[in-house]
Amino acid sequence: MKMLRTHHLSAMAVFFGFGFLPCQRPASAQAPPTTLTKPVTPQKAPSPDGFIQRWVILEPIAAPGLTQSAVQAEVKKEYFPGQFTMIPRDGDKVSVDGSELTWHAVDTRNYNVNLFHFARSLNKPTSDVLFWAVTTVNMPQEMHDVRLAIGSNAASVWWVNGQEVVDIYGDRQTVIDDGVSRRLTLKKGPNLIRVAVINGGGATDFCARLLDAQDKPLSGYTTTVGSTGK
């Protein structure tokens, strides 16, 4: 009965005869998130386990569908100019279907980035939505045979320096190193990681780290947002 434990609040409502909940927008009185904070340092090293903990995240965009074909269509659609190239800064705004959405820089205290906390704190929906997130990885030297290892709730598609490298689909929970890229070369200096996470219902989050050629967590680099490693 996993369905009842984690997801599909609207389905639960139907199942129990309560009727469809038209919106899961939480009440404004709810407590703010406890896992995300505003960055206060110019750069941040990954966690001891290698997880990237600094991102800039765009407020959610409505996007139903978690199947492979649906997700690919959702993430390939251009919602705003520069969607696949821009390096957003905290407070930047874009217009999507007539609505103004804001990018927010966050640090996470955990291995994962809790998008439910993120959206809830902004009084934004968390179901049937797409989150864009970006971070810059600053490498002290060129690195070969690096892999991007990710997990997400739910589906996600990932790009490194503009190249699509990982995609996972379906209504899934965040599992460390669920999706792993092929071997990549990261250049010395800034490398851009971009992700689109699509959630169906309920909790939503993601995690990401880099693995070395021995599949060990990579360290010795920093992450920044809204800049190119300065």
Add this chain to the structure above:
Amino acid sequence: MVAHLRHITLATTLLTSLALALDGSIGIHDPSTVVQCDGKYYTYGTGGTGLVSDDGWTWSRGAVLPRRGLAPDVIHIGDRYYVYVAANIGAQPKAAVNMIWSKSLDPASPDYKWEEGGVVASSDGIEESNAIDPGIFLDPITGRLWLVYGSYFGFIRQVELDPKTGKRINPNDKPRDLAINCEASDMMYHDGWYYLLATHGSCCRGADSGYNIRVGRSRKVTGPFLDAEGIDMIQGGGKLFIGSESRKIGPGHFGLLDLGNGVQKFSMHWEADLDRGAASVLDIRPLLWRDGWPVAGENMTDGTFELESVRTGTALELAVEGMPVGGRPVRRPRPPEAPRPTGNGSAPAASGGPPAASGGPPAGFGGMFAGTGVPIPAQGVEQVAKNWPAGPIDLRLANYMSQAQQKWTITAMPKAGGYPGSPYFKITVAGTDRALAASTDAELVVVPAFTGAPEQLWRFDQLADGTWRIMPKSLSTSKTPMALSAIGSSFPTLEKFDASSEKQHWLIKAQ
């Protein structure tokens, strides 16, 4: 017509079986432990028969030993190959084990020159022993060298040899009695235990041979060797290691073939391979370990399988959009409640709703959990493949749901070479010719059609825990052997094999 069909069935069985046994000239009796020399595999049998193979799969007649005799055994120590071979020197049990040695087993090598080493054990025809069937064992812990020998007349005995010369350390030391009622003994060490393997039953009777290999173990190299029931082999004990199987009768003459990296196999003969006219033939099988006991593993066979990562529990699949078997779930109306039993326990006639056995959902059970009430047929690849890209497709790992892109047909390619015990195989998406291949960047891809290229040929080795290592025959860009590896829950790749890591252990589940 019935008779005709029977022949077709028999022919099919023969073809399948022949494709999965060792290939080439494998007729031999009492084979020595298979050893490697300069990249080739060698074994010698009773009468001096020699077999040689470049890959351990296809064998041919090799050089005959200069000293012919009964059931030789071979060991490689330092720069020497020591061969121990017995001969009756009168009516059994009067016999002796002689040693000869050479620096090479390859007759084409300048180092191929046999030297006589003399007698290392004997029986006088009166004592309780028959000094034939030598088995040689180098203790990996102490470096000491041991010879076990014997055949039914009396005891399996043990003497110590000098690893520097291969000769008896002290010919006057009394041999130690280890077992009775068996022959073709050999020893090995594993994880703190010494194992004595010996062949029980009758030999040399073709398909009427009762040969079977049994084992006991001891914490000391000198025994006593007890079986799993605690019975000493010197009192006839012995846990079955391998007996007759299907159309192969009478296994005997165990020999350990350690390929390194945690991959162990063993050599033996079948007294009678019914698919080869009941000839006595060589075989090589994986050696597994379970609860501290050796277990005879299986070589890969043709079939359609799920390939599941031990590490992640997810299954290899073509990276295409899956379709639930039977289609996406639909909600069905809940049928009327089933009639309740009356007070006397009998149920009244149903007043409405579909009957339980008519193919619809059971009475009183409906909605999203009721199913269709009839078996769902297997998902055929033709139902879903029309949406698959025509070109190369990536691989991934996913929860197994019996979908077409998750089923792999594994087929032996017996003329494409092999490795000890098996040929290479192709791995195709079931119902298609789309073949799993190693890509040039040591990743994986499924190509539209099998071409027979080395990167599309796969090696399957059953590992000590019964799971499998899966490796491409070769990579165009790397000489390092690579194995299929699950580095994430959803991503397979190729990496250097590490037996201690579950990443490269796979379950192969028949579908």
